[in-house]
Amino acid sequence: MAAPLVLVVLAAVTVRAALYRSSLAGFIAERVEVASPLNAWKRVVEGLALLDLGVSPYSGAIFHETPLIIYLFHFLIEYAELVFMITDVLTAVALYLAIQDFNKVVFKKQKLLIELDKYAPDVAELIQTPMEMHYIPLKVALFYLLNPYTVMSCVAKSTCAINNSVIAFFILATIKGSAFLSAVFLALATYQSLYPLTLFAPALLYLLQRQFIPVKLKSKSFWLYTVQYASLYLCSLVVIICLSFFLLNSWDFIPSVYGFILSVPDLTPNIGLFWYFFAEMFEHFSLFFVCVFQINVFFYTIPLAIKLKEHPVFFMFVQLAIISIFKSYPTVGDVALYMAFLPVWSHLYRFLRNIFILSCVLIFCSFLFPVLWHLWIYAGSANSNFYYAITLTFNIGQILLISDYFYAFLRREYYLTHGLHLTRQDGTEAMLVLK
Amino acid sequence: FQDQAEQFFRSGHTNNWAVLVCTSRFWFNYRHVANTLSVYRSVKRLGIPDSHIVLMLADDMACNPRNPKPATVFSHKNMELNVYGDDVEVDYRSYEVTVENFLRVLTGRIPPSTPRSKRLLSDDRSNILIYMTGHGGNGFLKFQDSEEITNVELADAFEQMWQKRRYNELLFIIDTCQGASMYERFYSPNIMALASSQVGEDSLSHQPDLGIGVHLMDRYTFYVLEFLEEIHPASQTNMNDLFQVCPKSLCVSTPGHRTDLFQRDPQNVLITDFFGSVRKVEITTETVSLDPDVAGFESKFPEEELATEPLKYAEQLPVAQIIHQKPKQKDWHPPGGFILGLWALIIMVFFKTYGIKHMKHVF
Numbered sequence: 001m002a003a004p005l006v007l008v009v010l011a012a013v014t015v016r017a018a019l020y021r022s023s024l025a026g027f028i029a030e031r032v033e034v035a036s037p038l039n040a041w042k043r044v045v046e047g048l049a050l051l052d053l054g055v056s057p058y059s060g061a062i063f064h065e066t067p068l069i070i071y072l073f074h075f076l077i078e079y080a081e082l083v084f085m086i087t088d089v090l091t092a093v094a095l096y097l098a099i100q101d102f103n104k105v106v107f108k109k110q111k112l113l114i115e116l117d118k119y120a121p122d123v124a125e126l127i128q129t130p131m132e133m134h135y136i137p138l139k140v141a142l143f144y145l146l147n148p149y150t151v152m153s154c155v156a157k158s159t160c161a162i163n164n165s166v167i168a169f170f171i172l173a174t175i176k177g178s179a180f181l182s183a184v185f186l187a188l189a190t191y192q193s194l195y196p197l198t199l200f201a202p203a204l205l206y207l208l209q210r211q212f213i214p215v216k217l218k219s220k221s222f223w224l225y226t227v228q229y230a231s232l233y234l235c236s237l238v239v240i241i242c243l244s245f246f247l248l249n250s251w252d253f254i255p256s257v258y259g260f261i262l263s264v265p266d267l268t269p270n271i272g273l274f275w276y277f278f279a280e281m282f283e284h285f286s287l288f289f290v291c292v293f294q295i296n297v298f299f300y301t302i303p304l305a306i307k308l309k310e311h312p313v314f315f316m317f318v319q320l321a322i323i324s325i326f327k328s329y330p331t332v333g334d335v336a337l338y339m340a341f342l343p344v345w346s347h348l349y350r351f352l353r354n355i356f357i358l359s360c361v362l363i364f365c366s367f368l369f370p371v372l373w374h375l376w377i378y379a380g381s382a383n384s385n386f387y388y389a390i391t392l393t394f395n396i397g398q399i400l401l402i403s404d405y406f407y408a409f410l411r412r413e414y415y416l417t418h419g420l421h422l423t424r425q426d427g428t429e430a431m432l433v434l435k
Numbered sequence: 436f437q438d439q440a441e442q443f444f445r446s447g448h449t450n451n452w453a454v455l456v457c458t459s460r461f462w463f464n465y466r467h468v469a470n471t472l473s474v475y476r477s478v479k480r481l482g483i484p485d486s487h488i489v490l491m492l493a494d495d496m497a498c499n500p501r502n503p504k505p506a507t508v509f510s511h512k513n514m515e516l517n518v519y520g521d522d523v524e525v526d527y528r529s530y531e532v533t534v535e536n537f538l539r540v541l542t543g544r545i546p547p548s549t550p551r552s553k554r555l556l557s558d559d560r561s562n563i564l565i566y567m568t569g570h571g572g573n574g575f576l577k578f579q580d581s582e583e584i585t586n587v588e589l590a591d592a593f594e595q596m597w598q599k600r601r602y603n604e605l606l607f608i609i610d611t612c613q614g615a616s617m618y619e620r621f622y623s624p625n626i627m628a629l630a631s632s633q634v635g636e637d638s639l640s641h642q643p644d645l646g647i648g649v650h651l652m653d654r655y656t657f658y659v660l661e662f663l664e665e666i667h668p669a670s671q672t673n674m675n676d677l678f679q680v681c682p683k684s685l686c687v688s689t690p691g692h693r694t695d696l697f698q699r700d701p702q703n704v705l706i707t708d709f710f711g712s713v714r715k716v717e718i719t720t721e722t723v724s725l726d727p728d729v730a731g732f733e734s735k736f737p738e739e740e741l742a743t744e745p746l747k748y749a750e751q752l753p754v755a756q757i758i759h760q761k762p763k764q765k766d767w768h769p770p771g772g773f774i775l776g777l778w779a780l781i782i783m784v785f786f787k788t789y790g791i792k793h794m795k796h797v798f
Contacts, residue, residue: 051767071769071777181788239780246773 004138005096009089012145016088019155020081029156033369036329037266038064038193041080041157044073058252064260066192067244067253069159084154087161092141094168095340098175099137102313102344105175107133120419126412128347136343144340148366153333160333163192167199167337171316174203177210179229187236191244194261195323198301202319204229205305206312215309264290264328269387271369272330273395276388297326307410314409317341321402325395332366335398342405351408354400361397365390448562448603451712452555453478453488456537458569458578460494460529465649466640468496469510470568470610470656472518477663478564479522481711489540489555491527493569493579503647510652510660512644526553534584541565542595559600564608564709568656571611573634574619590620597623604697606709610655612637615691627674627697627704631655631681632688639687654686668711674701 019025028034029041037043044065047057057063057070076083107130113119114127144150153160170185182203189196204226205215213221244253260266267275274293278286300322308315317338324334349355368390375382411432415422422432455478457471475490497506497519508519527536539545540555557563569576575583596602607628609617614630621628631638631653640650641657652660658681666672678692678701694701707713 054767068777071773074767074769178788181784184784243773243776243780246776247769249770 005093005141008138008142008145009092012088012092012151013085015146015151016085016154017081019151025155028152031152031156031370032269032373033271033332034152034156035158036270036331037268038261038329039159039163039331039333041159044069044159045077048073048077056248056250056252058248058250058256061260061266064257065159066257067247068188068191068240069162071247072162080157084157084161087165088145088150088154091161091165091168091337092145092340094165094172095144096137096141098168098172099140099344101172101175103133103136119416122420123416126347126416126420132347136346139343139346140340143343144336147336147339149332149336149339153331153336158331158333159192160331163189164333164337166192167196167320170196170199170203174206174316175313177207179207180232182207183229183232184236187233187240190237191240193327194258195297195327198298198319198323199316200230200233201301201305202308202312202316205309205315209310209312261328262290262294264293266329269373269384269391270329270331271335271391271394272328273326273391274328276384276391279384293326294328297323311409311413314345317344318402318406321398325398325402345405345409348405348408348412351411352404353407354404358397358401358404361393362401365394365397369394447560448708449560450557451483451487451562451564451709452557453483453564453566453710454491454540454555455488456491456532456565456567456569458491458493458532458567458576460579462494462496462499462501463649464494464569465496465508465647466652467568467570468492468494469508469518469652471566472508472523473510473652473656473660474564474566474608474663475523476518476520477660477666478710481663481666481707481713482668483710483712485524486552487712488524489526489553490524491532491537491540492525492529493532494529501648509644509647510657512642512651514644514646524552530579532579534578534582534588537578537584538588538592541592541601543599543601555601557596557601560603561601562604562606562709563602564606566608566610567617568610568653571609571613571617573613573616576609576611576617586617586620589617590622593621593626594623597625604699604708608659610638610653614638615693618691618693621693621696624696625698626693627701628693629677630691631686633691636688655681655688655690658685663706663710666706666710668707668713670705670707672706674704674706677706 019028035041043063047063047065047070050057050059050063051070051074073080073083106128110127119127150161166185166189170182170189173181173185186196186199186203189199207229208215208222208225211225213219213225216222241254245251264274264278267279269275277289277293281289301319304315304318308318320338320341324330324338327334369387372382372386372390376384376387414432453475455471455475457467459467471490471492475488478488479485496502496508504514506519507514507517510516510518527540540553543555545554555563567576569578571577574586577583593605593607596605602625604625605623605627607618607621607626609629610631611617613632613634613636615633618626618628618630619634632655639654641652641654643650659677662677662680674694678690681690683689697704705713
């Protein structure tokens with residue numbers, strides 16, 4: 001399977017290199033959907049220039065990257081394009097390997113459940129076969145590399161690509177079963193943008209599953225493992241933060257990075273939900289609403305953990321999607337990451353109800369973003385409401401996509417255990433409804 | 436006739452200007468606008484034309500929706516005197532009345548696009564009346580509820596005016612609380628200042644009108660207006676009478692004045708020297724020959740020193756050297772401790788994951 005992957009990688013690199021050389025690179029780099037105040041390349045360059053002039057890059061409100069990014073780009077700034085292309089390739093390869101391993105796990109688990117007779121007799125068509133699962137890792141790599149969102153994000157040199165790559169390595173480490181590496185990568189991802197904290201729960205659930213520790217609140221081994229993993233994670237996070245202190249000998253980066261992510265002071269329009277609300281809000285309400293919006297991101301972890309206890313990787317997918325919808329400065333790079341996982345659940349296609357409408361919504365909104373931006377900012381014949389409407393529609397499309405997949409997944413699980421032809425007590429055909 | 440001709444130059448000014456500033460906005464500061472308009476009215480009546488008056492009103496009381504008698508601003512209760520009239524020309528209105536604009540008017544540092552009516556085009560033979568009213572404190576005057584001008588700034592502005600020869604003599608009247616603090620810092624010559632209250636005292640307002648619902652005037656300006664109503668262009672009333680206006684019994688605060696910077700004796704200074712624009716015109720059929728030395732004009736410039744060789748520009752400033760010199764880039768390097776720590780961590784993680792037995796493959 002290496003050869004097709006190499007071909008895909010080559011194709012992706014060619015596309016990116018071609019775009020770098022064209023005049024579109026400058027145009028894409030300025031688009032607000034691709035570059036947010038958190039991860040714009042312009043700001044990285046500005047921060048490094050400030051450092052060369054002897055000023056701390058965190059002294060203004062321009063630079064919101066972590067010190068490790070400063071260190072990385074201090075030496076690699078001339079090769080920035082190469083760095084981002086390599087990052088994308090690494091992400092794709094990591095996802096490829098992760099999904100390969102995951103497929104093996106899924107297949108093993110399926111075999112176990114069939115032998116234990118846990119499945120209903122008439123669900124033969126729902127069982128995944130190795131044949132159809134063979135090409136899924138390649139499709140995942142393909143989806144990630146050739147997704148227009150990823151390509152734009154790479155051409156704009158947004159550091160979202162680096163964040164995606166760290167999360168991809170985290171997923172790889174988790175699926176391979178190494179708690180230590182997964183804690184380290186999760187700490188790195190959290191250190192860069194705060195929200196991957198919520199991925200702690202699915203990773204923990206997956207690792208528990210792998211160690212065959214049942215998730216029961218009374219079980220001692222459960223708590224022991226949880227504490228181990230949590231302490232690994234927290235220790236690595238603390239070590240990384242303390243190490244960053246030594247880069248510039250100041251704690252300035254904490255309010256600049258985490259304070260910025262949490263308190264959302266910059267209201268540049270982006271594809272998220274925060275900017276419009278806070279632009280029109282009165283000062284004395286803004287603290288309350290910032291808290292509400294931020295809780296919204298973290299809020300779904302516990303209910304999803306309870307519901308998707310047995311399926312942590314799907315939980316991770318849903319959690320990634322929730323992060324990229326509800327985070328304070330989302331960009332299309334974040335969207336691209338969870339969309340790369342869609343081929344993994346391609347067997348759910350028959351249960352998806354709104355997929356046509358949703359894909360239309362997402363595609364149309366992606367095209368309408370630059371149109372309405374131009375109308376608002378340059379032509380002056382629209383206003384921020386138009387752009388926010390498209391943002392809202394895009395996010396609604398994403399949310400409906402996720403809930404559609406969620407519903408399809410649960411439905412398939414239900415059918416697997418209860419059989420495809422559900423009948424009510426009096427023998428007529430029954431319908432499964434998500435309440 | 437020589438004497439009479441010399442009398443022409445007695446006061447030294449040939450034109451009059453007035454800068455009248457009201458710095459407060461909002462309906463309840465009606466009285467400040469009324470104060471300014473009363474002085475405006477007197478000054479116009481006594482002859483200064485609108486082209487020589489810079490009137491700055493921070494808010495519009497006449498057309499304020501709360502004004503029960505629109506298009507009027509009264510100064511006496513029972514609406515006896517409408518100081519707004521038919522013929523008011525406001526030069527700086529509403530939000531244009533700022534400290535910056537006021538100082539620009541005084542010093543003349545105005546952008547070229549400013550219309551003539553907004554400029555103080557005075558010269559070194561102008562007598563300028565500057566009247567300011569509003570809310571003030573010890574050393575400052577509040578503009579528009581959001582900024583202040585300090586007495587130091589004002590003194591410096593007057594000094595700029597003096598150095599640019601923008602006035603011959605200046606009369607500064609201020610009607611605010613602790614107004615005397617505003618003239619404490621003046622240091623330029625030929626300035627006479629009056630204030631409605633001393634430092635530590637408040638200037639009080641005069642009467643409310645129950646029909647309009649606000650206080651119409653401040654006490655000091657009310658009595659100054661009453662005093663000015665009796666002046667006509669030919670009156671010989673002098674400044675000492677103006678100093679007596681509004682004693683403590685009527686004003687409650689103690690008005691103050693400052694004449695130490697003024698060269699003439701206030702006894703000899705006519706009210707119309709500042710409040711009016713009295714043209715000195717005397718018609719005679721006889722010829723008067725003016726002695727060129729009558730004004731005692733002396734050459735103020737010392738003899739020029741021997742002209743040295745003019746310095747070339749390049750010698751004074753090594754331009755070529757500067758523009759071709761690139762700034763030395765002080766590169767920032769991450770501290771050694773950080774790099775060491777980071778790579779130590781990475782190596783530790785690597786070996787923890789892959790086991791220590793790989794060490795021998797590395798070395």
